[in-house]
Amino acid sequence: MGYYDCLMAPNHINVGRRDLLKVGGAAGLTALAGCSSFGGGGGSDTYTIGMVDSQTGSLSEFGTRNERGRELALADVNDVGVNGGELAISVGDSQSTNQAGVSAAQKLVNQEGVPFLIGAVGSGVSIAIYESVINGTDVVQLSQNSTGPKLTEYPDLLRMSPTGKTQSKAISDIVSEDGHDSVALTYINNEYGSGIADAFRDAYPGDIAYDAAHDQGQASYSSIVTAMNESGASAWVFITYQPEFSTMAQDAYDQGYGEGVTYYGADSVKGTNVIENTPEGSIDGMKIVAPSAAVDQENYKNFASTFEDEYGSAPTAWSAYTYDCVITAALSVQAADEFTGSALGDVVRDVTRPSGEKVQTYKAAHDILADGGSASDVDYQGVSGPIDLDQNGDPAAYLQVFEVQDHAYVSTGFIST
Incomplete structure (x- = not known):
């Protein structure tokens, strides 16, 4: 997976936090999809990843929660920056079904070329995406909400919510x-x-x-x-x-x-x-x-306060899982040698594991990596709690x-x- 073609100008869009939150709710942030390139260098690049979510269908309430967690995470990432640029997320609707989820993932992976895919909500949808789209590629898949025990049988299908x-x-x-x-x-x-x-x-x-x-x-x-x-x-x-x-x-x-x-x-x-x-x-x-x-953690309390200020209601764990998926993806982009699925896959587990320094915010983790630290030097403690992705792709519960x-x-x- 080489350099991505520039999709639109300008290459770098400077937006404020509240503007970014507004953009985040519209069509998967396509307005921010500028140039994506290899990581590891400077410049003003936009790194575009994908997300398959339940925007409609029987699991659409989860989709609403996820959208809000995604917006807050994206704002926090782009307040700091990632690898000298910005993060963007292109979103597809699974309609809460396997068939539509696979179609959305195929568009994101095969047509848009995203190297990192967050998705999906339903466990069957996540497995269908993995088997039909991800398996045999280097693309990283990290489910935001799937709790079905069978996901443990697919070590390369990572998830943020516990089995x-x-x-x-x-x-x-x-x-x-x-x-x-x-x-x-x-x-x-x-x-x-x-x-x-x-x-x-x-x-x-x-x-x-x-x-x-x-x-x-x-x-x-x-x-x-x-x-x-x-x-x-x-x-x-x-x-x-x-x-x-x-x-x-x-x-x-x-x-x-x-x-x-x-x-x-x-x-x-x-x-x-x-x-x-x-x-x-x-x-x-x-x-x-x-x-x-982990509602007793300071970072969760800060997340919940911001969430309530923006949306007028308390967050759920599902919003927190999606927030942590986006932060984990951004840290992987920062830590990887290049913006490819293979390079991102090499570091995605390490940025969440206890061998590194425990940090509770994207900025703290980003600063370690930007100062020459490796993925194993960071142990991101999510707003959802310790993540610690294991060999099966499962987090702590x-x-x-x-x-x-x-x-x-x-x-x-x-x-x-």
Whole structure:
């Protein structure tokens, strides 16, 4: 992968932080895609990477969170600069489906020639992109939100959010601690759902009285919740997405189910859409285990404060993961010998590992690298927590437990692994 052709002039665009945030929300920052070239030298270059996100479809709420994390990270990077230039991100929409995700990735990698791709949200989408587009190339892929356990089987498919196996073990422990010796389990019929369900089965010591997959996007799941009710299990475990769970909860409420039953769920059943689309009080007592940012760290507190100032709401862990994907990509550009997938792949893990100096901001890490330090001299501690990408491409896990109380999510504790 040699020098990129200059796509538009001027080569270097000077914009303020707030201007950059405005540009970041528009069509993947194509307005900033100037000249991309090898790293390692001076000059005023724009280094363009790619991102596949769920801008539409069933996972679009994640896409909104990711867009905001991406904008804040891009602003922080370009306030400092990267390898004498600027970072730009070209974004494609996966539409929350494998086919559209692959098409978006093909455009970014094969037509635009990005050497580093952030993506995707759904685990099945990330794997499909890797198998159809990334495998056999030098392009670095770093998923922002995929938690499916199967990603661990693809060491070159990196991710920022922890494997769902950690969630499965935590859910199993909580169900057991709550005194349930049998559960009814339903999971969405894709890589994400089946992977986390498999891990839950391995971890749970009790009886699984009902165990069945369900398809995405159905108008009703009445037959599923009826079977869960008839199983007699006192704990119902949902491994699915927000729209599907909302429909199931509504179906159960309409049919008068739920007396003496406690709901449990993995990360993707939690969100404002669920609260808005279920009857008040209908899911009270539900417990959810979700990946969490390291909310006690100073860099996360600063990130959250900036996020709230810009968007009027608190960030989620998903916004933090996307922020850290962008920062990790920028540090890789700064540390690499050249702006190629091969060179970026050589350093992307090292800038997050504990052998280097622990730093909590892009600027601190950038300054070490700009002063002659190597990738192994930096241990970037993300706003989402320590990253420490391992040989399988998985990060360290930091989880948060929520309970629905008075039809709102309340944090009840943290789990680290």
